[in-house]
Amino acid sequence: MIKKILGGMLCVTLLLLPVAVLCGQDLPGGKWWRVPRIAESLGLNQDQIQQLDREFVRSRRNMFELKSNMERERFELDNLMEKNNIDEAATMRQLKRFQESRSLLAKEKFKFVIKVKGIIGNKSFKKLKKFYEKRRLGKEKKQ
Template sequence: MKKIIIVAILAASLLLPSLAFCTGARSMPRDGWWRRPSIAQAINLTDEEKAKLEAAYIQSQRKRLDLKAAAEKEQFELEVLLESASDKEVMAQYAKMTDARNKFGEEMFRFILETRQIIGKERFKQIKDMAKQWRKDARTRSYRNQHWGNDPRLSQPNAAKPGAQQAAQ
């Protein structure tokens, strides 16, 4: 019974992202958004700000790669221990794994805060609003593609349905 509970806890921890990721990263566009001319122009990014964002990203990405590897290592060790170790040892390893994952999430969130510091709170809000709209648009496109296929005529609100031109002729 205890092993079932531990497996359930492990499965839940693998499926649930860290709190920092949920609250911060999803509200921002993907990494490298400052490289897209349309976005940079929309919020009036200067070359100096782009350079600062790029430097901060590189530094953060290096840390995240190391932290991700550490979290994966701790997860592997947990899976190994789950097969034969005592519940106490498994729970101790689980704590190490969650700590490693939290450090990864904290670094992601630290980068978001640094981004806000570089571009200012007003433009940071603009970027968040733009990201929210992009996600909404992407969900709409995904819904249309799932239900209507990839036919571009069907994804346009006033487009004629297939075969309508043939019937009219």
């Protein structure tokens, strides 16, 4: 029974991992629009920079709370899994809560990406993605 639960958790993790990676690769972390070279390359104006700042703060606040909730759900799942006699139904319910909390965090990250695209426009967004894809590929080649 434990093997089934662990196997199920592994499958779910492997299924959700590409989604998390995709969301994480859409935009770099931090306030990249505050880097003069990037802002200039994208042609960002002061209004766009201020909008990005506001959206970053709003999104980051939400992500802190969502990440905290996800970690709490993970802790509860780990706690159930450490018991000698596992309550399969309770463990599966907790797994579902953990998955939902992780999904909410991924959605918030993706909402930020959508907001950024709306603020800077399609052309600048494509340029930004290309810039970071080249940068990421350069780092991978060095390793």
